[in-house]
Amino acid sequence: MVTQAKIGILGGSGLYKMDALKDVQEISLETPFGNPSDAFIVGNLEGVSVAFLARHGRNHHLIPSELPFRANIYGMKQLGVEYLISASAVGSLKEEVKPLDMVIPDQFIDRTHHRVSTFFGQGVVAHIGFGHPICPQLAAILGEAVKSLALPEIDLHQGGTYVCMEGPAFSTIAESNLYRSWGASIIGMTNLQEAKLAREAEIAYATLALVTDYDCWHQDHDHVTVEMIIDNLHKNAINAQKVILETVKRLDKNPPVSEAHSALKYAILTPREQIPAETKEKLSLIINKYL
Ligand SMILES: CSC[C@H]1O[C@H](OP(=O)(O)O)[C@H](O)[C@@H]1O
């Protein structure tokens, strides 16, 4: 049995490790969906066992379209993760959401076009509810953690829509303005698939989005480039670790009940006896309790 952790962290651009993690074990997992982005780092965060994964790999070698989303989420499930916190770099689509601010989105718009975002198929059909794609309880704890830190000059925006684009190129001005006209707050390239797969795996998921830029719509700011956001990525990585540490402590003290933990209860349509044995085996970790 591999070491278990109830809380998982997906580190995005800029956040490739958690400095406060002690007694770490590197765990390389194989999953029925291939290899995750990197080894999981399981360790002790002020007395709480957590599993950390750098979603682009610790050396940032995977573009968003190459991310093994299913393997990453399945790996978290294998480690026993029930609450998953994503830390992600995002561009701002609203004037009042400024670089270095934090956003805890509650909605997504999917603008990706060639990604697999389900564990189902191959003889088993399931449709999870995804009206509320982010776990509200976990998002609330993240928000309380941010507020408790009172980080100078950093505003917290609780709620908002995250546009998930394919990338890796950034948006055109026309696209950026279109997303603004839809009322979206932030744009990134990674969180939608994770949120969907986490829900299918009955893991509560929430995003701590760390703003690096104003994308390309703002007339008073240069269009986003990697070079111009490096500094903000570093600053955000420091702040993200503070927020995660505080969130983990609160979660450990009061783990909330989340609807995500029973998301599959009414989702599986295929008569159990019709599900191919191979598929049952492949998805056993996720569907066994409903067979
Ligand atoms: C470094 S800018 C673009 C890159 O950053 C975000 O990654 P992550 O969500 O893993 O922090 C964005 O989604 C893009 O992948």
Ligand SMILES: Nc1ncnc2[nH]cnc12
């Ligand atoms: N402007 C932007 N668009 C997409 N992903 C991003 N990640 C950080 N900034 C971004």
